[in-house]
Amino acid sequence: MGTFLKRTSALTAVVALGLTLAACGGGSDNNSPSSGKATKGGTITLLDIPTDYEGTDPASIYYGHQIAEFRRLVYRSLVAFPISDDPKVSGTPIPDLATDTGTTPDGGKTWSYTLKDGIKWEDGSDITCADFQYGISRSFDANIVHGTGPGTTYISSLDGTKGYTGPFTSTPAQQADFNNKAVTCDGKTITYHFTQAFPDFPQSVAALFVTDPYKQSFDKGTKNLFKIFSNGPYKVEGNKFDAATGATFVRNPNYDASTDDPAKLRQANPDQFKIELVQDISTAFDRLIADTGTDKTALATSNIPSDKYSQIVGPVADRTDKVASPYTRFMQINFARVTDPKVRLALTTALDRQGGVKVLGGENYGEVSSTLVSQSTPGYTPNPAFKDIPAAGDTAAAKALLTEANAVGYKIKVSYGQTDVNDKVFALFKQNWEAAGFKVTLNAIAQDANPGYYAQMSEKVKDTDVFYAGWASDWPSLLAVVPVILETNNPGFNYGYYSNKEVDQLIADGRTAIAAGKTDEMISDLQQADAKAGADAAYVPLLQQKNYFLFGSKVGGFLPDVASSFYPDLGQMYVKK
Numbered sequence: 001m002g003t004f005l006k007r008t009s010a011l012t013a014v015v016a017l018g019l020t021l022a023a024c025g026g027g028s029d030n031n032s033p034s035s036g037k038a039t040k041g042g043t044i045t046l047l048d049i050p051t052d053y054e055g056t057d058p059a060s061i062y063y064g065h066q067i068a069e070f071r072r073l074v075y076r077s078l079v080a081f082p083i084s085d086d087p088k089v090s091g092t093p094i095p096d097l098a099t100d101t102g103t104t105p106d107g108g109k110t111w112s113y114t115l116k117d118g119i120k121w122e123d124g125s126d127i128t129c130a131d132f133q134y135g136i137s138r139s140f141d142a143n144i145v146h147g148t149g150p151g152t153t154y155i156s157s158l159d160g161t162k163g164y165t166g167p168f169t170s171t172p173a174q175q176a177d178f179n180n181k182a183v184t185c186d187g188k189t190i191t192y193h194f195t196q197a198f199p200d201f202p203q204s205v206a207a208l209f210v211t212d213p214y215k216q217s218f219d220k221g222t223k224n225l226f227k228i229f230s231n232g233p234y235k236v237e238g239n240k241f242d243a244a245t246g247a248t249f250v251r252n253p254n255y256d257a258s259t260d261d262p263a264k265l266r267q268a269n270p271d272q273f274k275i276e277l278v279q280d281i282s283t284a285f286d287r288l289i290a291d292t293g294t295d296k297t298a299l300a301t302s303n304i305p306s307d308k309y310s311q312i313v314g315p316v317a318d319r320t321d322k323v324a325s326p327y328t329r330f331m332q333i334n335f336a337r338v339t340d341p342k343v344r345l346a347l348t349t350a351l352d353r354q355g356g357v358k359v360l361g362g363e364n365y366g367e368v369s370s371t372l373v374s375q376s377t378p379g380y381t382p383n384p385a386f387k388d389i390p391a392a393g394d395t396a397a398a399k400a401l402l403t404e405a406n407a408v409g410y411k412i413k414v415s416y417g418q419t420d421v422n423d424k425v426f427a428l429f430k431q432n433w434e435a436a437g438f439k440v441t442l443n444a445i446a447q448d449a450n451p452g453y454y455a456q457m458s459e460k461v462k463d464t465d466v467f468y469a470g471w472a473s474d475w476p477s478l479l480a481v482v483p484v485i486l487e488t489n490n491p492g493f494n495y496g497y498y499s500n501k502e503v504d505q506l507i508a509d510g511r512t513a514i515a516a517g518k519t520d521e522m523i524s525d526l527q528q529a530d531a532k533a534g535a536d537a538a539y540v541p542l543l544q545q546k547n548y549f550l551f552g553s554k555v556g557g558f559l560p561d562v563a564s565s566f567y568p569d570l571g572q573m574y575v576k577k
Contacts, residue, residue, distance in 0.1 A: 038267060038269050038556060038557055038572060038574040039269065039556070039574050039575065039576070039577050040269055040270075040271075040574070041269075041270065041271050041575060042270050042271060042272075042297060042554075042574075042575030043270055043271065043272040043273070043274060043294070043297060043575070044270045044272075044273050044274070044297055044298070044299070044555065044570070044573055044574075044575060045273075045274040045275075045276050045294065045295075045297060045298040045299075046069065046273065046274065046275045046276065046298070046299060046300070046301060047276055047278060047281075047284035047287070047288070047298055047299070047300045048065075048246075048275065048276075048277055048278070048281070048284070048300065048301055048302065049277060049278060049279065049280075049281050049284075049302075050243060050244055050277045050279075052065065052066070052301075052302075053066060053241070053243065053246075053275075053277070055225040055226060056070070056225070056226050056227065056228050056241045057144060057224050057225050057226075057227065058070075058075050058135070058209035058212045058214065059135075059138045059139050059141070059144045059145050059209065059210070059212075059214070060144055060145055060225060061209050062145075062208075064326070064472065064565040064567055065301040065565075065567040067207070067208065067209065067565070068563075068564035068565055068567040068568070068569065068570070069275070069301070069567075069570055070209075070228075070232075072232070072265070072266050072569070072570040072571045073230075073232050073233070073234045073249050073273060073570065074228055074230040074231070074232040074234055074235065074236070074249070074252075075209060075212055075230070075231065075232060076096050076097050076119075076212075076231050076232050076260070077096055077097060077205055077206065077209070077211065077212050077213075078095075078096060078097055078098040078102070078113045078132070078190075078202075078205050078211065079093040079094060079095055079096050079098060079101050079102065079113075079202050079205050079206045080093065080094065080096040080206050080265050080563075081093060081094075081206045081207070081562065081563030081564075082094050082261070082264040082265055082563060083264060083265065083267075083559065083561065083563060083569055083571040083572045084264075084561060084562075084563070085559060085561060087376075087378070087476075087561075087562045088378075090561045090562035090563045091378060091476045091562040091563070093202045093203060093205070093206040094261060094264060094265070095116075095261070096206075096260070096261075096265065097115060097116060097119050097127060097213070097231075097259075098113040098114060098115060098116065099113075099114045099115070099116055100113070100114070101202050102201070102202045102205075104199075104201075106197075107197050107199065107515035107516070108194070108197035108198050108199035108200075108201060108514075108515045109193070109194050109195070109196065109197050109198070110191060110192070110193055110194070111191065111192045111194075111198070111201050111202070112189055112190070112191040112192075113189065113190055113191075114188055114189045115127065115128070115129060115132075115188040115189075115190070116259050117259075118256055118258070118259050119231065119256075119259050120231065120254045120255070120256060121215060121229060121230070121231050121254065122229060122230040122231065122235045122252050122254055122255075123229075123254065124254045125215070127213055127231055128188075128213075129185035129186075129187070129188055129189065129190045130185060130216070131213035131214060131215055131216075132183075132185075132190045132211065132212075132213045133179065133183045133184075133185055133190065134167065134213075134214055134215075134216045134219075135211065135212050135213040135214035136155065136183055136192075136210060136211045136212075137164075137166055137167045137175075137178055137183070138166055138167065138214055138219070139155065139166075139210045139211075140155075140161065140164050140165055140166040140170075141165060141166025141167070141168060141169065141221075142165070142166075143166075143168075143221070143222055144166065144221065144222060153491055153492060154198075154204055154208070154210060154474075155210060155211075156491070157194045157195045157196050157198065158178075158182040158183065158192065158193065158194055158195070159181045159182050159193045159194065159195050160177035160178055160180065160181025160182040160193075161177075161178060161182050164177070164178055164182075167216075167219075168221055181193060192211075197511065197515050199479075199511060199514040199515040200475065200477055200479055200480070200514060203475040203476075203477060203480075204474065204475055206475065207474050207475035207565075208474055208475075213231070214229075215229060226240065226241045226242070226243055227239065227240065227241070228241055228247075230252050230255075231255070232252065232255060232266065233251065233252055233255045233257070233260075233266050233268035234249035234250060234251060234252055234255075234268070234272075234273060235249065235250060235251075235252040236248070236249060236250075237249070237250045241275075242277075244277060245276070245277050246274065246275040246276050246277040247274070247275055248272055248273075248274050249272060249273040249274070249275075250271070250272055251268070251271065251272075265571060266571050267557075267571060267572050267574070269557070269572070269573065269574035269575070270573070270574060270575055273570065276298075281300070281302055281305070282305060282307075282308075284300050284302075285300060285304060285305060285308050285550060288300060288319075288550045288551065288552060289308065289311050289312075289316055289550070291316075291319070291552055291553050295552055296552040296553050296554040296555075297552050297554045297555055297575050298551070298552045298555070299549065299550070299551035299552060299555055299558070299568060300549065300550060300551075301549075301567055301568060303365075303546075303547055303548045303549070304320070304364070304548045304549070304550050306361040306362075306364070306365070309364060312550070315553075316550070319550060319551055319552065319553060319555075320548065320549060320550050320551075321548075321549045321551075321558060321560060322364065322546055322547070322548045322549075323376075323546065323547050323549075323560045323566045324374065324375040324376045324544060324546060324547075324566065325366075325374065325376065325472070325544075325545040325546055325547045325566055326374045326376050326377065326472040326473055326476070326565050326566060327374065327470055327471070327472040327545040328369055328371070328372050328373065328374050328470060328471055328472075328541075328542075328543065328544055328545065329366075329468070329469070329470045329542045329543050329545065330369075330372045330469055330470070330471075330539050330540055330541050330542050331347070331414075331466050331467060331468055331469060331539065331540035331542065332457075332466070332467055332469045332485075332495055332496035332498075332539055332540075333347070333465070333466055333496050333498070333537075333538065333539060333540065334462065334464055334465050334466070334467070334496055334497070335496055335497055335498050335499065336460070336461070336497060337465050338412070338465050338466070340405045340407060341536055341537045342401045342402070342404055342405040342407070342537075343401070343402065343405050343407050343410055344536075344537030344538070345385075345401055345537040346398040346399075346401040346402050346405075346407075346436060346437075346438075347398075347412075347433070347438075347466060347537070347540050348386060348389055348537065348540045348541065349389055349393065349394055349397050349398040349401060349436070350393050350394070350395050350398035350399075350432045350433050350435070350436035350438070351393045351429055351432050351433075351540070351542075352391075352392050352393040352428060352429075352432050353368045353391050353392075353393065353541075353542055353543065354368055354391040354392045354393075355392065355428050356425050356428060356429065356542065356543070357543050359421065359424045359425050359428060360421060360425060360543070364546065364548050365545065365546060365548075366543040366544050366545040366546050367543060367544050367546070368391040368542070368543055368544075369541050369542065369543050369544040370382045370383045370386040370387040370389070370541050371383040371386065371530060371534070371541055372471060372481065372485060372530070372539055372541060373478065373481050373482070373530060374472065374473065374481075374544060375544055376476065376562070376566055377473055377476050377477070377478060377480075377481060378476055378477065378478070378523070379477075379478045379523035379526065379527060381527050383530055383531060383534040383541065384531055384534065385531065385534030385535045385537070386534055386541050393432050395432060395435040395436040396436075398433075398436035398437070399435075399436045399437045402436065402437045402438070403437075407437075408437040409437060409438075409439055410437070410438050410439065411438070411439045411440075411441070411465075412433065412438050412439070412440055412441070412465040412466055413441045413443055413463060413464050413465050413466075414426065414429070414430070414433075414440060414441070414442055414443060414464070414465065414466045414467070414468075415443040415444075415445060415453075415456075415457065415464040415466070415467040415468070416442075416443070416444060416445070416453075416467065416468035417444075417445055417447065417453040417468065418444035418445055418446050418447060419447070422444070422468070423444060426442055426444075426468075427442075430442055443463075443464060454495075457469070457495045458495050460497055466540065467495070467496075469493070469495065470545075471484070471485060471493060472565070476562050478510070478522070478523060478526035478527070478530075479510060479511065479514065479522065479526065481526075482507060482510075482526045482529050482530050483507045483510075483511075483526075483529075485498075485539070486498055486500075486503055486507070486529065486530070486533045486538060486539075487503070487504055487507050488500070488501075488503075488504050496538075496539070498533070498538050498539075500532065500533065500536055500538070502532050503529045503532050503533050503536075503538075506525045506526070506528050506529035506532060507525070507526065507529050509521075509525040510522040510523075510525035510526045510529070513525060547560060547566050547567070549568060551568070553576075554575055554576045555573065555575070555576070556573065556574045556575065556576040557572040557573045557574050558573065559572060559573075
């Protein structure tokens with residue numbers, strides 16, 4: 001799941017109409033696949049900080065920027081999202097290691113893929129069906145995925161996986177069930193057997209590393225946390241990614257471009273990519289702003305810090321790109337405690353969300369939103385229940401709602417993860433709510449709290465009424481957003497434990513529609529579900545985040561797209577001559 005906890009540090013997709021605001025500013029004019037002529041050679045450097053790389057084992061990777069990078073460099077999968085500034089194209093999986101995008105005879109309960117001929121690991125050995133079967137089995141191992149991987153959410157409905165904990169710790173009987181019931185091999189054909197329909201399984205395969213192949217003879221469990229065994233156009237020099245300093249990626253001699261679709265997936269233009277980890281991201285941006293030496297062919301996958309905005313002028317501004325991110329911020333409401341819809345609506349009505357955005361960084365950081373769905377998600381539309389509420393709030397209208405509910409003086413405890421910026425945001429929100437007639441207690445949860453912020457908020461019984469949250473879909477589909485947050489008993493991110501039978505039915509209708517290939521019907525059903533939840537004041541919408549990137553003057557083909565979750569797509573990047 002694309003929780004704000006994991007995916008914002010660095011989280012896409014059914015073909016659909018209605019994707020808007022793929023780009024919303026910035027000075028770059030070299031971000032179209034057709035603009036400029038890509039050249040071979042040179043080195044592109046990615047500047048980042050060590051904490052943005054918790055591991056390089058595919059089963060451990062869940063940061064959006066890292067998925068985007070490694071999918072183009074070292075980790076191929078059955079299908080992948082192509083490079084394109086057209087969101088419909090970039091959000092539609094195409095074959096990668098498989099011959100097609102998968103077949104299902106039963107509306108998504110069973111998915112089969114046949115592997116291409118000639119696909120190789122970096123040591124020249126064949127990639128086999130058994131490698132895929134073993135790879136997905138590792139996604140059930142909490143030690144490998146740090147206990148927070150998406151495997152147990154998205155693939156928990158695989159048949160034969162009850163009690164299964166991966167290849168190292170499961171019993172022989174459990175492993176046999178996995179190999180004979182969950183994921184089966186027949187020659188070069190691999191088949192995934194779910195107990196319930198997973199109609200957008202191909203999108204999840206393209207977007208995540210959960211189903212990626214892994215060679216069993218290479219596996220040393222957690223000792224491989226920073227090891228990379230490549231099947232892509234590059235491999236790691238020295239076979240080790242240094243957790244403190246990064247790595248250099250050089251060409252993989254056993255990669256065969258004829259088994260790939262280089263123009264659409266991996267042009268592999270530079271001779272090398274470097275990931276250079278620095279202790280202070282501010283110094284990386286100082287280097288990019290200066291644009292000297294090898295930093296002319298460097299970029300950062302982090303957003304430009306707000307304290308650098310004053311320097312983003314003139315030629316420096318020409319080297320920026322600003323796009324709508326998959327991430328939204330909102331507040332969830334504890335439905336066991338806040339039961340009156342008028343009180344819930346008053347929570348949104350009172351807020352100066354525009355002021356909150358300003359505190360967080362202003363227009364370069366994001367903009368006020370009326371929904372928990374990102375503008376980068378196919379099918380995005382404003383929620384009619386919230387879209388006309390003033391961005392600056394209306395405390396008088398909020399107080400009127402409380403008066404109608406006979407709830408003036410209503411006590412609320414509001415929780416958020418403590419940071420200096422969040423303290424300022426919620427101090428503002430507290431003023432808004434109290435002006436409307438609420439009595440507010442703020443609960444700032446320390447970053448080193450144990451259990452952590454989301455661990456506390458995920459508990460069904462908790463001492464809070466409203467809490468700060470965020471989401472980025474793991475693939476660009478309303479099905480990866482609306483059900484995860486609003487469906488009754490969904491194991492994803494419904495931490496407010498919201499429940500509405502009409503919303504649940506619309507979500508079920510959407511799943512039925514997509515299983516029948518009716519994308520437009522699915523979008524309509526999920527839009528209605530969000531609107532129905534909005535009419536119930538199910539959440540407090542806050543803002544749509546933006547990504548704001550800076551890159552060197554010799555970086556060509558810079559493109560944040562749907563395929564890369566709107567991080568820089570390395571697939572077409574090149575060094576300008």
